[in-house]
Amino acid sequence: MFASRSKIVSPRLLVASQGSLKINSAQLGKHVPRSFTSQTPHLRTMASSSLGDHAAQVVFGQKHVTKGLGRQVEAVLTKAQGSYVTLGDGRQLLDFTCGIGVTNLGHCHPKVSAAAAEQCMKIVHGQCSIGFTQPYLELIDRLLPMMPHPSLDSFYFWNSGSEAIEGAIKMARIITGKQNIISMQGGYHGRTYGAMAVTKSKTIYSEGFHPLMPGVFSMPFPYWHHFSLPPSTPTSELSKLSLNQLHLLLSQQTAPRDTAAILIEPVMGEGGYVPAPPEFLQGLREICDKEGILLIIDEVQSGFGRTGKNFAVEYSGVRPDIMTIAKGLANGFPLSGVISKKEFTDKLKPGSMGGTYAGNAVACAAGVAVADAFKEENILENVNARSKELFAALEALRSKPELSSAILDVRGQGLMVAVEFASPKGTGPYDPLRNTSVPEKLSSRVAKRCQEKGMLILTTSVYEVIRFIPALNITKEDLAKGCQIFAEAVEEVVKEG
Numbered sequence: 346m347f348a349s350r351s352k353i354v355s356p357r358l359l360v361a362s363q364g365s366l367k368i369n370s371a372q373l374g375k376h377v378p379r380s381f382t383s384q385t386p387h388l389r390t391m392a393s394s395s396l397g398d399h400a401a402q403v404v405f406g407q408k409h410v411t412k413g414l415g416r417q418v419e420a421v422l423t424k425a426q427g428s429y430v431t432l433g434d435g436r437q438l439l440d441f442t443c444g445i446g447v448t449n450l451g452h453c454h455p456k457v458s459a460a461a462a463e464q465c466m467k468i469v470h471g472q473c474s475i476g477f478t479q480p481y482l483e484l485i486d487r488l489l490p491m492m493p494h495p496s497l498d499s500f501y502f503w504n505s506g507s508e509a510i511e512g513a514i515k516m517a518r519i520i521t522g523k524q525n526i527i528s529m530q531g532g533y534h535g536r537t538y539g540a541m542a543v544t545k546s547k548t549i550y551s552e553g554f555h556p557l558m559p560g561v562f563s564m565p566f567p568y569w570h571h572f573s574l575p576p577s578t579p580t581s582e583l584s585k586l587s588l589n590q591l592h593l594l595l596s597q598q599t600a601p602r603d604t605a606a607i608l609i610e611p612v613m614g615e616g617g618y619v620p621a622p623p624e625f626l627q628g629l630r631e632i633c634d635k636e637g638i639l640l641i642i643d644e645v646q647s648g649f650g651r652t653g654k655n656f657a658v659e660y661s662g663v664r665p666d667i668m669t670i671a672k673g674l675a676n677g678f679p680l681s682g683v684i685s686k687k688e689f690t691d692k693l694k695p696g697s698m699g700g701t702y703a704g705n706a707v708a709c710a711a712g713v714a715v716a717d718a719f720k721e722e723n724i725l726e727n728v729n730a731r732s733k734e735l736f737a738a739l740e741a742l743r744s745k746p747e748l749s750s751a752i753l754d755v756r757g758q759g760l761m762v763a764v765e766f767a768s769p770k771g772t773g774p775y776d777p778l779r780n781t782s783v784p785e786k787l788s789s790r791v792a793k794r795c796q797e798k799g800m801l802i803l804t805t806s807v808y809e810v811i812r813f814i815p816a817l818n819i820t821k822e823d824l825a826k827g828c829q830i831f832a833e834a835v836e837e838v839v840k841e842g
């Protein structure tokens with residue numbers, strides 16, 4: 346109840362009221378809703394311990410955490426284990442978000458957490474420019490055999506996905522001696538300046554922050570929306586249309602001799618959870634080889650088993666020149682990587698890459714434990730088995746006559762899956778796929794309803810898309826439970842209109 350109040354109480358004020366610093370009623374009145382000030386016993390409880398009360402924590406966060414952060418739940422996340430998250434208000438939610446595709450082995454995986462804890466007692470921070478730590482090297486040893494192509498043999502670790510993208514752009518420019526980068530319409534690569542410039546999924550990420558890094562061009566990812574075609578359009582046709590746009594781009598806007606790299610997510614994440622058709626990636630590879638352009642594959646979200654293979658690019662057999670990884674790499678510890686071939690990275694001057702926390706020993710130890718768990722716990726088998734069940738449940742939902750016009754598309758790979766709803770507004774008045782017979786804002790309303798029913802789930806993209814990112818080791822029972830919650834939520838919201 347308290348969490349929903351619009352005015353904010355500073356717990357500092359409340360704590361002060363218990364000690365020698367008495368707050369006066371004017372101060373209290375300024376910060377506390379009138380109806381609330383009468384609840385003195387509650388105030389006393391809050392004041393008795395610094396941020397010990399859940400409601401106090403919530404209001405403190407509302408007041409002192411920047412508005413620039415979005416937030417799905419107001420309650421404080423206090424604990425998480427496996428596929429469940431516990432909130433400070435006592436609720437326990439089934440988690441189909443995995444912290445946006447990060448805690449892929451479930452929250453607080455015992456072996457990963459233990460490896461990190463053990464590393465904490467050995468060496469926490471060595472600094473990569475001072476010397477290697479053992480987990481740094483062990484992680485490379487574990488990752489080498491997982492790489493989608495043997496040429497990927499030179500590693501550089503950083504902290505976040507955005508930083509990995511910054512590193513990949515810097516490398517591409519040095520390796521080729523060229524500047525321009527082509528990224529995909531709908532692509533998401535992060536929020537730092539270089540990463541923001543190549544991000545084309547939503548204007549919110551760059552609105553007001555211009556000028557961006559120059560030398561960035563974009564082409565349409567083979568997603569039917571980008572060509573105003575229906576979802577049933579064969580991927581071979583979409584691939585040809587996109588590749589044709591690339592040919593035009595290279596002859597009209599950025600010549601191959603000025604183009605350093607093409608950057609793509611093998612499953613477009615923030616842009617709508619759309620897998621890149623294998624023939625499209627193969628077409629990109631061909632053009633890159635012919636024109637001396639590097640192919641950067643961003644596996645930050647799709648990597649580490651998320652799609653049923655170690656890396657999503659494996660579905661196409663395409664060789665990346667540079668690959669970026671993060672998220673599932675260390676199951677929640679901040680760690681990312683840029684991987685290329687030694688022949689390329691030998692062109693970098695020592696010191697041109699680096700960062701205080703880059704390749705932190707504790708995060709690398711967690712990464713080693715993740716790689717070991719992948720092998721020991723048959724993670725990929727589980728992803729593929731659960732994926733079949735998830736698709737079956739979503740297709741069954743779509744086949745219900747009362748939902749057939751509301752659900753436009755079910756797509757994805759492994760446990761990186763999306764349901765797209767129809768929209769009465771579409772992408773604007775000229776969108777031929779607009780459907781005025783369906784309710785508005787289905788994705789956000791369904792996500793909210795799921796939460797009310799005990800499950801965290803996320804929307805994505807500028808379209809009406811819900812994304813499913815459960816833990817890769819989710820049990821059959823929890824997956825079925827999540828599908829049931831989702832089905833009930835969709836049916837209720839569509840019925841309400």
Ligand SMILES: Cc1ncc(COP(=O)(O)O)c(C=O)c1O
Nearest residue numbers: 505506507533534535614645646
């Ligand atoms: C494909 C992809 N690349 C890059 C990023 C940026 O990663 P980070 O948020 O760790 O900076 C993300 C984050 O969602 C992503 O999905």
